[in-house]
Amino acid sequence: MKNYFIIHGFKGSNIENWFPWFKEKVDSQDCLCIIPQFPIDDKHHIYSEWKKIMDVYNKDFNLMNENTIIIGHSTGSICALKYILENKISIKKFAKSINAKEVIIHNGGHLNEEAGYNSFPEILKEI
Secondary structure, X not given: OOEEXXXXXXOOOOOOOOHHHHHHHHHOOOOEEEXXXXXXXXXXXXXXXXXXXXXXXXXXXXXXXXXXXXXXXXXXXXXXXXXHHHOOOOOHHHHHHOOOOXXXXXXOXXXXXXXXXXXXXXXXXXX
16 A cells, blocks of 8 residues: 655654645545654754654564655655654655655645645646
């Protein structure tokens, strides 16, 4: 089964922006979308704390594999990339992304609720 992880950014939430919309779309296609809630307070908003949560999904539940697509938002992209590299996770979409095409969302801003992104149909076209 194809599964997706959305990794939110600093001070972010797993229930904001276009994340719930995306989860609803992919879950309805017999896929699994996981949006972990990472620590957002200043003391715990560090990679080592995020890593503990990702380890549960990856090592305890074995949910990261060749059928996984990881989508990072904002600073979540940096944490996702670091986790993938440190854990030598083989993800097809990541391997292909080295030659990925550039997709520009004109006037997209930060692609969050403040910029009007409660849905994000453009991302569905890319996955």
